[in-house]
Amino acid sequence: MHRAFTGDVDTVAAIALAAASNSPEITHDLPQTLIDTLENQTYGKDYLIELDQKLMSLKATQINS
Numbered sequence: 001m002h003r004a005f006t007g008d009v010d011t012v013a014a015i016a017l018a019a020a021s022n023s024p025e026i027t028h029d030l031p032q033t034l035i036d037t038l039e040n041q042t043y044g045k046d047y048l049i050e051l052d053q054k055l056m057s058l059k060a061t062q063i064n065s
Helices: 009-021 032-036 045-063
Strands: none
Touching: none
C-alpha cells in the first residue's frame, strides 16, 4: 500500500533537517554560492545566522548542565 505524505510536510522536513544538521554523520557541504546568494530580508541570512548562534548556545548550555 502506498501512503502519501499529507499535512504539514514542510514543518516535518524542517525538524528533520535541523536534527540532521547536528549529526556527525551528515556532511556539511552546501555549495558556497547557495550561502552567498541567500536573501537577507526579515527572515533571511542574518536572521538565520543569529538563530543558529542562539540555538547552538542553548545546546552548549544544556550539555554543560
